[in-house]
Amino acid sequence: MARNRNVGIIGIGQTRHSSHREDVNQPEMIHEAVALALEDAGMTRDDIDCVVHGNMELFEMVHQPDMWHVIGDGAYGKPGYRLTTGGTTGATLVCAADTLVASGLYDVVLAVGFEKLQEGHTTGGITNMADPLWGRELQTGALTGMAAAAVIEEFGAERAKHAAMKMRVIMDRHAMLNPNAHRQFGFTEDMIPTMVENVPPLVGELRLVHMCSQSDGACAMIFASEDVAKKRCPNPAWMMDHVTVHREETFNLFGNVEEITTMRYAATKLYERNGITDPLRQIDVFEMYDPSSWWGLDWIREFFLLDGDRHLRMVENEEIGMDGLIPINPSGGVVATNPIGATAMIRVAEAALQVRGAAGAHQVKKEVNLALASGFGGTLWTVLVLLSKNPPVLKEERP
């Protein structure tokens, strides 16, 4: 993959995410994020060359929402695309916007991801993602206790349950610093033993607070070519690379033994292409799509290519905290905020805010030169996006 030119993120806008945005309809809610992104970029709608728009239509059951939302994102008369790749939608929108600008087709692309989950039924919608010929009857949305069972089997129930709940408490501590976060509980360390025992279980050892929220919200981002970005923005976050990994076509793979996860595969590819040999030290902050604290815990090992119990120790020793070795989800993550079509874009947006030093109260203390963001969806798909503080040196060809 060769990049024709560099792409900078110069505008970021998010709504306040909440369980209920009944005060606005869909285009009105999107407009809030778009207006903030335009303001951040110092641009107007006239400066936008192309709009990419996405959500997961199974939730609100509105066909062609991009047509309705033209009044909210200003896409009238502009080229545009509608994308929907389930949970990864927001990250796919980022990849598409990056590709459209890097290719030279457009100089400025606006990407908009949204979801109003209260307007439909989230678990019902995801259940319809299952193979209609064998599985809709069995699927329970995105809820599964299998990650919990695997961690418990490997490390013992006591240690595993404590680590997953500690992960949840750390994410909440971060969410408390993020004014846009949906769920802010104020959990404290001393509550962990009680929570491990008493929070109602959803599936197996996956309990209510472990699981991501169902949120209403939107995110908008503006991607610009290097010349435009440098003119318009004092501190763009630069797109280094992105990689998307799906599994084979089958719906029905959750229960099958995997040789390698899409997380580890995507990370291996991305690091190889970008000269990252020690990801824990070379990457400064990671915004992970953590659908639950169990998956989040388990995937630290996958994304950083670790072995043994290193990932558990990272959580136990708070190395993933705001001033830890590798802060994970300073935003509070997906367990705090989850408007699904926007969720994976919020990961990239939050990583970009860290690179730009613009995250406010949840800005990590250390300097951020390299930031990683992930998306998750479908049958365990992964999208990984790498951002940098300095524009990458363009190569003729990538290996």
Next chain:
Amino acid sequence: MNDVKQELIVLRQILSIPQKFSTGPVMGRFLKELRDNRRIMANRCPRCRRFHLPPREVCAICRAPSGEFVEVGPEGVIQSYDIVYYASPDPLTGEARQAPYTTVNVLLDGVQGKDTLWHLLNETDPTRIRRGLRVRAIFNEQRTGSIHDIKYFDIIEGGTKGAAQ
């Protein structure tokens, strides 16, 4: 822009969509064998020899059309399971499911490879379920050519096998 005193009207709607899905000759044969002969049939890739269960038209990894059908099960070993406490809606009826229930991935006898069959387990007591337990498919008397032709899997008392461990 919004007058805070204005009443904000919310429209409530229910969407009910009758659907029918073609199963095609490969999945169709699998369902017909369940319905007519109480047999669970996998097919396999002629190149990498892995089993597909339910059967598939093509091995996506080898990009090769699948070949022979092979009868597998009806007994097998629990590979993984989920005890579901959350009463989610059944998208086929709109009604909340009866919880708890257990979904299970069974590595059926005769399967070479990793494809497990996803179904229900007739047990929700976590102290009685574990990976590696032997189970058997129980067929419904009334069969229509669907996932419901198997009622659920039953644990075979005293039967354990360490294959999945």
